[in-house]
Amino acid sequence: MRFSFSDEQEQFRAVVRRFLDDHAPPSAARACMASALGHDEAVWARLADDLGASGIHLDEAHGGQGFGQAELGIIMEEMGRALLCAPYFGSAVLAAGMLRHGATVAEQAELLPPLASGARRAALAWVEDAGRWDAAGITLAAGRDGAAWRLDGRKRFVVDGLCADDLLVLARVDGALALFLVAGDARGLARRALEVIDPTRRLAEVDFTATPARRLGADVDVDAGFARLFDEALVALAGETIGGARRLHAEAVEYARLRMQFGRPIGSFQAIKHQLADRLLDIELAAAAVNHAAAALDENDPAVSAFAAQAKAMASEAGMAMAACAIQVHGGIGFTWDHDTHLWYKRAKSSEVLLGTPAWHRERYLAALEANA
Amino acid sequence: MSMPDEHTVRAEVRAWLAEHWHPEQDLVEWRGILADSGWGMPHWPRAWYGRGLPVAMSAVVDEEFDAIEAVGVARIGIRLLAGATLLEHGSEAHKRRFLRPILTGEDTWCQLFSEPGSGSDLAGATTRAERDGDDWRINGQKVWTTSAHHAEWGLLLARTDWDAPKHQGLSCFVIDMRQPGVEVQPLKQMNGYASFNQVFFTDAVVPAENRLGEIGDGWKIAMTTLAHERRGADALRRWGQAPARAGRIYDQLRAEIASVLEPYKWYPQRAGRVDLALPRARETGRIADPAVRQELARLLMLSSAAEWLARRARAAHELGRPQGPEGSLGKLAGSEVARQAARVHTLVSDAEALLAGRDGPHDGTIAEILLSVPATSIAGGTDEIQRNIIAERVLDLPREPRLDGGPFRDVPRNPERGR
Numbered sequence: 001m002r003f004s005f006s007d008e009q010e011q012f013r014a015v016v017r018r019f020l021d022d023h024a025p026p027s028a029a030r031a032c033m034a035s036a037l038g039h040d041e042a043v044w045a046r047l048a049d050d051l052g053a054s055g056i057h058l059d060e061a062h063g064g065q066g067f068g069q070a071e072l073g074i075i076m077e078e079m080g081r082a083l084l085c086a087p088y089f090g091s092a093v094l095a096a097g098m099l100r101h102g103a104t105v106a107e108q109a110e111l112l113p114p115l116a117s118g119a120r121r122a123a124l125a126w127v128e129d130a131g132r133w134d135a136a137g138i139t140l141a142a143g144r145d146g147a148a149w150r151l152d153g154r155k156r157f158v159v160d161g162l163c164a165d166d167l168l169v170l171a172r173v174d175g176a177l178a179l180f181l182v183a184g185d186a187r188g189l190a191r192r193a194l195e196v197i198d199p200t201r202r203l204a205e206v207d208f209t210a211t212p213a214r215r216l217g218a219d220v221d222v223d224a225g226f227a228r229l230f231d232e233a234l235v236a237l238a239g240e241t242i243g244g245a246r247r248l249h250a251e252a253v254e255y256a257r258l259r260m261q262f263g264r265p266i267g268s269f270q271a272i273k274h275q276l277a278d279r280l281l282d283i284e285l286a287a288a289a290v291n292h293a294a295a296a297l298d299e300n301d302p303a304v305s306a307f308a309a310q311a312k313a314m315a316s317e318a319g320m321a322m323a324a325c326a327i328q329v330h331g332g333i334g335f336t337w338d339h340d341t342h343l344w345y346k347r348a349k350s351s352e353v354l355l356g357t358p359a360w361h362r363e364r365y366l367a368a369l370e371a372n373a
Numbered sequence: 374m375s376m377p378d379e380h381t382v383r384a385e386v387r388a389w390l391a392e393h394w395h396p397e398q399d400l401v402e403w404r405g406i407l408a409d410s411g412w413g414m415p416h417w418p419r420a421w422y423g424r425g426l427p428v429a430m431s432a433v434v435d436e437e438f439d440a441i442e443a444v445g446v447a448r449i450g451i452r453l454l455a456g457a458t459l460l461e462h463g464s465e466a467h468k469r470r471f472l473r474p475i476l477t478g479e480d481t482w483c484q485l486f487s488e489p490g491s492g493s494d495l496a497g498a499t500t501r502a503e504r505d506g507d508d509w510r511i512n513g514q515k516v517w518t519t520s521a522h523h524a525e526w527g528l529l530l531a532r533t534d535w536d537a538p539k540h541q542g543l544s545c546f547v548i549d550m551r552q553p554g555v556e557v558q559p560l561k562q563m564n565g566y567a568s569f570n571q572v573f574f575t576d577a578v579v580p581a582e583n584r585l586g587e588i589g590d591g592w593k594i595a596m597t598t599l600a601h602e603r604r605g606a607d608a609l610r611r612w613g614q615a616p617a618r619a620g621r622i623y624d625q626l627r628a629e630i631a632s633v634l635e636p637y638k639w640y641p642q643r644a645g646r647v648d649l650a651l652p653r654a655r656e657t658g659r660i661a662d663p664a665v666r667q668e669l670a671r672l673l674m675l676s677s678a679a680e681w682l683a684r685r686a687r688a689a690h691e692l693g694r695p696q697g698p699e700g701s702l703g704k705l706a707g708s709e710v711a712r713q714a715a716r717v718h719t720l721v722s723d724a725e726a727l728l729a730g731r732d733g734p735h736d737g738t739i740a741e742i743l744l745s746v747p748a749t750s751i752a753g754g755t756d757e758i759q760r761n762i763i764a765e766r767v768l769d770l771p772r773e774p775r776l777d778g779g780p781f782r783d784v785p786r787n788p789e790r791g792r
Contacts, residue, residue: 253768268771270757273764280763281702281709288681289674310674362670363663369651369673370660 005070013074019051020082026340032085033199033343037163039086047086048118051075054092055116058100062108063116068298069232073239073290080243083343085200087121090160093236094229095122095168101225102179103216111181111216123164125155125206126226133356134364135170135177135226142171142178142213149180149215150188151208159354161204162193169213170226177222180213187211198350200343231308234355235293238315241351242290244344245283245319248326251341252276256329272329279325282318289314306368313361316352323348379433382426386412386437394443396620400629403622404446404477413446413476421460421468422446422476442616444626447478449612450633451520455482455528457601462545462586462594471526471547478629483524483550484602485515485572486595490787493758495530496540496592497777497786500574502531509533509546509584511554511577517752519636521557521570524550529579530595533588535782542781543591547583554578564744568636602753609637642738643745643752644707645714647676649735650721659721668720672713679706701767705759708750715746 005013023043032039047053057072058064065071072093079088096115099108099122114120130137140153151171161167167182167189182189188211194203217225253276256267266272293311296304323345327334334341352358377385393406407413408422415434417423426434438445447453456475459467474480491497500513511531521527527548534542548555554577559567586594613634615626654660654669683703719726722734729740750756764770777784 253770256770264774265771267764268773270761270773273768273770274757274760276768276770277705277760277763280768281705284682284702285675285678285706288685289678291685292678292681310677313670314674314678359667362667362674365674366666366670373651 005074009070009074012071013078016051016053016075016078017081019047020078020084023047024079024082024084026083026343029083029085029200029343038160038199038202039163043084044086044118047088052116053088054096054118056092058096058112058116062112064112069235069294070291070298072232072236073294076236076239077243077246080240080245080347081247083200083244083247083347087123087160087163087202089201089233089237089240090123090158091115091121091164094124094159094233095164095166097229097232098124098168098170098179098226099216101228102220102222104218104220107216120165121160121163122166122168123158123161123204124168124170124229125158125161126170127157128153128155131157133360134230135223138170138172138177140169140171140208142173142180142215143210145212149213151180151182151211151213153208155206155208156194156203157354158191158204158206160202161206162191162202167206168216169208170222173215177226178218179216179220179222179225181216182208182211182213186213196350198346200347201350201354227305230355231293231305232297234308234312234361235290235297237351237355238286238290238311239294241315241319241348242283242287244347244351245279245286245315245322248322248341248344248348249276249279249283252279252322252326252329259331266329275325275329279318279322282314282321286311286314286318303368303372306365306372309361309365309368312355313358313365316358316361319348320352376427376430379430382415382430382433383437386415386434390437390441390443394441396442396444396618396622398622400444400622400625401477401479403444405473407446408473408476417460421472442618444615444622445612446476447629449608449630450481451484451524451528452478452480452482453608454484454598454601455526458528458594458598459547459585461597462590466582467547467585480525481520481523483518483521483527483570483572484598485518485521485527485529485548486598487515487517489514489516489571490789493755494777495595496543497784498530498532498543499786499789500529500531501535502529502533502544502546502579505578507581509579509581511546511548511574511579513574515572515574516560516569518557518570518572519568520633521550521572522559523632526550527555527572528585528598530591532781533591536780537589538779539777539781539784540592541589543595544588545585545591545594546579547585548577548579549583552577563747564639564642564741566636566639568639609634639741639745642741643711643748645711645746645749646718646738646742647672647710647714649738649742650714650717653718653734653739654721657721657723657725659723662720665717665720668713668717672710672717675706675713676710679703679710682706701759701763704754705756705763708756708759711746711749715743718742 052065053075055064056067056075060066099111115122126138127133128137128139143150143152165184169180169182170177171180188209190207192205194205196203256272257265259266290311293307296307326341330341333339389412411422411424414422415424415426416428416431419425452475456472459471486495488498490499502509502511527550529546529548530543532542533544554575556573558571560569560571561567615623615630650669650672659665718739722739725734730737733740765772
């Protein structure tokens with residue numbers, strides 16, 4: 001098991017950080033928040049051209065760079081730190097990941113390269129009205145028109161669903177999970193942006209009315225594929241959360257050094273410094289869990305689902321605790337719109353809930369441990 | 374100088390062991406031969422019972438000892454700290470006099486640092502050492518002293534200058550524990566054990582030659598000892614078990630280990646016994662309770678992540694990178710694990726958590742956990758001190774304004790305690 005990043009990985013992190021410092025400052029996040037699209041197309045294009053970011057974890061045969069979950073984790077962490085607004089998680093992680101694990105080899109060869117290059121964007125629609133994130137929440141049954149497939153129903157909480165060129169939809173065929181591709185301009189497809197607490201991550205609601213769909217992965221175990229994708233997504237999102245938490249921690253520490261009250265920097269008071277020490281511990285423990293889970297994914301560890309649930313639960317709690325602490329340390333200014341802390345606070349809150357709350361993942365974790373024992 | 378490679382070291386130690394090791398010899402005699410050969414502490418200098426090998430090579434030597442279950446030099450307990458401190462700060466005479474009987478296990482040592490009036494603030498020690506002709510006279514009280522009741526020697530931190538600032542008025546001494554001016558009393562803890570002692574000094578005598586380092590160097594020397602203390606737990610894990618084999622030397626070793634480990638037998642309970650959490654939850658059926666499951670999952674996540682954090686620190690260290698915040702965070706994580714474990718054991722045991730001893734679950738082990746865990750966040754540096762260290766040394770936050778500068782004589786401190 002790998003416990004430390006290599007020098008090459010650290011260099012890669014530095015490159016990503018420099019790019020995001022240049023192209024995704026907090027002012028850019030604010031501009032994206034206020035825009036209809038939710039991201040900056042020029043930055044999205046450069047993300048692909050300069051870093052090859054969308055294909056980092058995809059096979060070279062599909063236009064990717066052939067790296068693993070660890071490198072994807074580095075990108076996610078840096079994006080979380082910068083609070084990049086882009087359909088990266090929705091397209092590169094969720095949709096491309098679902099194709100890798102749920103489509104046939106020929107379909108992957110056809111559909112992955114434009115996602116790897118960032119030329120096209122896809123979104124994965126699986127959650128329904130019940131708001132369940134796992135396969136048990138998928139009830140939509142695909143219908144047949146002779147040899148063709150059609151979808152009727154609704155999907156919700158579709159990450160980056162509005163700007164996607166294509167939708168990947170999980171539905172049921174004879175009780176088993178099946179994967180469908182729906183073109184963004186298909187007839188009977190209606191997409192609506194949901195009003196969200198975190199405008200840096202867009203969610204859509206998608207209605208299907210006799211919408212034509214192409215079935216993918218007809219001979220693939222899509223249930224297993226989705227389970228694997230879900231673990232990857234949990235670890236990637238947890239990494240993003242760690243990146244945001246580290247940023248907020250550094251900023252809170254810096255502010256505590258400078259802010260004077262009662263004739264001394266507030267960081268000299270134990271009431272402040274102990275909070276910051278505790279938050280650092282949360283973050284480091286969660287980061288260790290995230291790294292462990294990423295390594296487990298790369299090594300196909302059979303216990304990976306427990307580790308992924310652990311990474312998500314710990315990162316979500318550490319991220320949220322840090323966001324609350326950052327506002328507290330900043331005091332009144334931290335609660336103002338003009339101060340940037342609330343941008344990360346909102347992302348921490350949305351990441352806490354997205355893909356399942358910490359409590360839900362604790363239950364999944366324990367159930368997985370029991371099953372493995 | 375080029376370092377010998379692993380192959381050569383392995384061959385050398387193997388040949389030496391083949392010639393000298395057999396399990397029917399006397400423990401102290403064997404360790405004497407071992408100490409003189411340098412194979413007992415291979416990373417110590419050649420002049421002092423070592424072979425000047427890099428620390429990493431010690432592991433290779435250990436492997437060869439383990440392979441044939443050969444007994445090593447005495448490496449557990451306070452003697453290890455004393456040995457390391459003497460090696461670094463002792464004079465030639467000190468090393469000649471004290472190191473060998475430490476390694477053979479003939480001499481037991483204790484550490485006389487903590488006082489009733491100075492716990493977290495160790496440098497506030499008020500035990501006084503005053504000149505009396507060529508000797509030093511010692512008066513005062515120490516506390517939390519492991520092994521003091523059977524120690525031959527103590528490593529003593531005492532105040533020699535009351536006009537100097539706090540940290541500069543301390544000196545370090547080696548004190549003979551077997552003298553009329555030294556009185557050792559057991560200290561009973563809230564969990565019923567008496568693993569430590571209080572030590573009272575009334576005109577105890579230290580001859581001039583038993584001062585360690587210069588006058589006023591006490592704090593610096595104590596810091597060396599404490600740095601080694603952090604590795605003490607590893608040593609205990611590594612060397613705290615004798616091979617289950619017949620032979621005179623193994624019998625003697627088992628007796629020694631039992632004596633050294635006696636004060637530590639509740640330490641696994643102090644850490645929370647995470648290993649018992651899941652089996653106990655199954656045993657009692659409380660694993661079916663969703664509220665218990667949440668707390669149990671929290672515990673197991675926390676404890677495994679703490680282990681990975683520690684391994685990450687070691688991995689980074691091996692790659693030659695400066696140690697990250699992981700080292701300082703480990704102790705704080707351990708406290709949180711212990712507290713959460715006590716919470717889980719309470720939930721899981723339910724009414725049975727009221728019972729101790731033979732009436733209590735697992736023959737009282739659960740009760741012992743619940744009553745031992747509070748020590749974890751105090752012993753070896755309180756959680757609050759750990760947070761200060763993290764905040765000030767890792768995060769570089771400003772220190773709290775201090776009120777203990779200037780001559781120590783004028784620093785506000787606790788009233789002296791009567792007996």
